[in-house]
Amino acid sequence: MLMSLSCTVLGVGLFIVTQATTSGFEEFFVKTLLGTDGAMRIEDRIQDTLRSMEVAGSPDFQIRQREGVKYIEGVEEPQIIMDTVRSFANVRGVSAVLRGNVQVSSSFKTEDGQVFGIKLEDHRFVSELERKITTPEGLGKFQESAGSALVGRVLADRLQLTVNESIVINVRGESRRYVVAAIYETGVRDIDKTRIYIDLAEARSLLRKPTGATFLQISLHDPKRAREEAAHMEEVLRHSVRPWQEREKEWLSVFRALSVSSAITVTVFTLIASLAMFNTLAMIVLEKTKDIAILRSMGYERRDITRIFLWQAAIVLAIGAIVGGIFGAAVSWGVSLVPLPINTLFKTEHFIVALSPWHFVQAITTAVVMVMIASLVPARRAARLEPGDIVRGTAQ
Amino acid sequence: MSTPLHAVSAAPVGDFALRCSGLQRYLGQGDGRVHVLKGVSFEARRGQVYAIVGPSGCGKSTLLYLLGLLDQPDGGDIEINGQRMSNSDDFARTAARGAHIGFVFQFHFLMLEFTALENVMMPMRKLGRLTAPEMEARARMLLDAVGLGAKTHRLGTQLSGGEQQRVAVARALANQPSIILADEPTGNLDVKNSTLVFDLLTRLAKDNGQAVILVTHNPEIAQRCDVTRPMRDGLFV
Ligand SMILES: Nc1ncnc2c1ncn2[C@@H]1O[C@H](COP(=O)(O)OP(=O)(O)OP(=O)(O)O)[C@@H](O)[C@H]1O
Numbered sequence: 272m273l274m275s276l277s278c279t280v281l282g283v284g285l286f287i288v289t290q291a292t293t294s295g296f297e298e299f300f301v302k303t304l305l306g307t308d309g310a311m312r313i314e315d316r317i318q319d320t321l322r323s324m325e326v327a328g329s330p331d332f333q334i335r336q337r338e339g340v341k342y343i344e345g346v347e348e349p350q351i352i353m354d355t356v357r358s359f360a361n362v363r364g365v366s367a368v369l370r371g372n373v374q375v376s377s378s379f380k381t382e383d384g385q386v387f388g389i390k391l392e393d394h395r396f397v398s399e400l401e402r403k404i405t406t407p408e409g410l411g412k413f414q415e416s417a418g419s420a421l422v423g424r425v426l427a428d429r430l431q432l433t434v435n436e437s438i439v440i441n442v443r444g445e446s447r448r449y450v451v452a453a454i455y456e457t458g459v460r461d462i463d464k465t466r467i468y469i470d471l472a473e474a475r476s477l478l479r480k481p482t483g484a485t486f487l488q489i490s491l492h493d494p495k496r497a498r499e500e501a502a503h504m505e506e507v508l509r510h511s512v513r514p515w516q517e518r519e520k521e522w523l524s525v526f527r528a529l530s531v532s533s534a535i536t537v538t539v540f541t542l543i544a545s546l547a548m549f550n551t552l553a554m555i556v557l558e559k560t561k562d563i564a565i566l567r568s569m570g571y572e573r574r575d576i577t578r579i580f581l582w583q584a585a586i587v588l589a590i591g592a593i594v595g596g597i598f599g600a601a602v603s604w605g606v607s608l609v610p611l612p613i614n615t616l617f618k619t620e621h622f623i624v625a626l627s628p629w630h631f632v633q634a635i636t637t638a639v640v641m642v643m644i645a646s647l648v649p650a651r652r653a654a655r656l657e658p659g660d661i662v663r664g665t666a667q
Numbered sequence: 668m669s670t671p672l673h674a675v676s677a678a679p680v681g682d683f684a685l686r687c688s689g690l691q692r693y694l695g696q697g698d699g700r701v702h703v704l705k706g707v708s709f710e711a712r713r714g715q716v717y718a719i720v721g722p723s724g725c726g727k728s729t730l731l732y733l734l735g736l737l738d739q740p741d742g743g744d745i746e747i748n749g750q751r752m753s754n755s756d757d758f759a760r761t762a763a764r765g766a767h768i769g770f771v772f773q774f775h776f777l778m779l780e781f782t783a784l785e786n787v788m789m790p791m792r793k794l795g796r797l798t799a800p801e802m803e804a805r806a807r808m809l810l811d812a813v814g815l816g817a818k819t820h821r822l823g824t825q826l827s828g829g830e831q832q833r834v835a836v837a838r839a840l841a842n843q844p845s846i847i848l849a850d851e852p853t854g855n856l857d858v859k860n861s862t863l864v865f866d867l868l869t870r871l872a873k874d875n876g877q878a879v880i881l882v883t884h885n886p887e888i889a890q891r892c893d894v895t896r897p898m899r900d901g902l903f904v
């Protein structure tokens with residue numbers, strides 16, 4: 272009993288811990304990417320190409336056939352599209368972004384980078400840029416002065432920049448000087464080392480693109496519905512709309528693989544728990560054959576005997592689920608204190624766990640199903656024993 | 668003894684509570700297969716006490732298991748209170764055991780993790796005819812009757828062999844079965860207690876119209892029974 276109980280506790284506990292950690296990292300990753308690049312992006316205009324062909328003998332009659340889809344880079348009429356997008360119920364915000372490749376120089380050195388022209392009042396609703404500012408001055412200066420820029424932590428370190436120092440941005444031979452208004456850190460290394468945010472109007476003039484936008488960044492009230500919304504918007508707007516699930520599918524599939532592999536490990540544990548349960552109960556059945564004979568001689572039915580043994584399993588399960596749940600929660604909490612600095616996909620100083628009631632439900636359901644299946648066999652075997660065979664000692 | 672023991676419906680003395688005819692039983696496999704019961708016929712009337720005697724290994728316990736519906740014969744018929752049981756299913760045989768038969772095993776008596784009181788209440792719980800307080804009162808009364816009124820809360824493990832055997836007798840009486848089958852119920856008892864148990868069984872048979880069938884090696888006890896059936900090599904002689 273103790274063996275199967277401890278296995279059940281371990282199974283349930285570890286199930287919770289592994290699920291909490293893998294989903295913790297995944298959730299954090301998703302949160303980071305939603306907070307930086309939004310739930311979806313509208314990027315390119317879709318143009319249907321039509322091929323006409325004349326039907327032989329009848330010059331007036333033509334068959335038009337869709338041949339394929341052509342994408343025209345960028346959003347030509349951002350304001351119209353943005354107004355339409357805002358009419359979708361799930362949309363929380365939309366922001367036009369103009370992007371261009373540049374070279375950034377400080378007095379120290381020069382690096383390649385990308386300028387992101389944004390309108391702060393729009394962009395606030397589609398990213399958590401505001402909360403990623405690490406310098407105490409905040410966004411105040413960026414808001415006031417068109418000649419200021421937000422620089423990522425990594426780039427700032429490489430250029431040895433601090434707030435209020437100036438940088439020179441060079442595009443196709445033309446250079447302009449900007450003041451560093453603040454330094455941000457998203458934790459995503461690729462972003463922090465390349466992106467420089469400047470005002471959209473300033474970017475238009477710098478990149479010489481008086482109209483249009485490279486993409487529209489959209490945030491949703493319910494990001495889980497991004498795929499459906501994207502498909503819908505694509506129909507309506509005739510622009511390609513990429514939801515975050517598609518944009519980040521490589522990383523998401525890595526997380527999926529991770530959680531599957533940990534689920535397998537954990538299932539093995541519950542399997543061991545159920546084997547232990549099977550073993551324990553089979554042994555108890557052997558020990559208790561005489562009691563089974565006595566009970567049966569008193570008029571107890573086969574199903575009463577089954578019930579008695581399943582009841583034992585149920586007690587083990589109940590204790591195992593409760594203790595395992597507490598154990599899992601405690602270990603998850605302990606794991607969340609383990610230092611683990613990450614600064615590539617997202618930024619964290621220690622292990623991330625996301626305990627959700629769903630993990631407890633899953634862990635306990637798995638344990639219940641497996642232990643009960645394992646218990647059913649010996650319990651039914653006990654019920655099938657003939658009392659006569661038992662008392663003669665010839666019961667199998 | 669106080670009233671409840673006597674308050675049972677007094678069935679007409681003389682009816683057959685149990686009949687069997689031509690019982691055959693083989694035990695063992697292959698070369699070890701033994702013809703243990705070779706056509707045993709037997710009947711027991713209500714209100715009578717029967718003794719089955721005979722040398723060790725002649726098949727007394729085997730017969731009792733068959734009569735108690737704990738085992739199935741290879742041939743022959745068993746009738747309990749006029750109902751043919753020999754080819755009925757497990758469910759019917761189990762129900763008949765609970766309602767009509769009280770069994771005392773030759774060797775193992777109690778569920779040792781339970782108290783004497785709980786052991787005696789166990790058949791009543793399954794039958795479910797009494798309320799919990801009634802069950803407890805009846806169990807106390809029965810334990811009192813076998814001289815264990817002071818040890819009702821002892822666990823099975825804390826009782827001597829003879830005490831366990833007496834609890835088993837009390838338990839066999841719990842549901843007021845019409846048939847009591849006891850495999851050497853006084854085997855482990857001193858003179859005083861074996862007289863106590865035997866007197867109890869006889870009195871019940873007389874007062875409640877129960878048929879008592881016991882296996883015994885004790886000639887004195889056998890002599891005091893209404894009918895003695897000697898057995899040898901799987902047959903009554
Ligand atoms: N599993 C078995 N396989 C073969 N023979 C068996 C088996 N069990 C019992 N026997 C034989 O059946 C016969 C009857 O056994 P049973 O237990 O009925 O005897 P008994 O009359 O009750 O003896 P005792 O007075 O010693 O209790 C014995 O000869 C025994 O050896």
Ligand SMILES: [Mg+2]
Pocket residue numbers: 727728729773850
């Ligand atoms: Mg015997």
